[in-house]
Amino acid sequence: MTYSLDYRKQVLKSLDEGMTFAEAAVFYNISPTTIQKWKKRLHSKTTRDIKPYKIENEGLAQDVKDHPDDYHYERAQRFNCSPTGISKALKRIGISKKKTLEHPKACAVRRATYLTKLNHYIDQGFAIVYMDESGFESETIRRYGYAPIGSSCIDRYN
16 A cells, blocks of 8 residues: 555655654654655556567457466466466456356257247146256356456357
């Protein structure tokens, strides 16, 4: 966390009025090195002087388009870096975690056909009974994916 500009000016004003670096450090409970750095440059840095070198922005953006539901560790293996590095790079280029909006196996045509048949049976007075036929899947559905801020994340299954 950076100190406010007013606070920095107050510390430097104390130095101008005769307080030593050591006295100011004790009085304001900050490091003498910090005070010396403020004397050289009052304003804090807001941008990086160097370009991020390990993860290219374009490559990561393309990877998110190709694999929107991959976990950080899977992306990190492809980019040969840490999952934390992937997380920071995604934030840097404006890509955030999204909840996927559609089930990967969803088919609009099949759903419409099912609803037509279901409504037909209901109109005829049949009692609708749902049975649980759940089982184990070899692949679990990923409920979250990544996409640029402002757009939704929709992936396909297999």
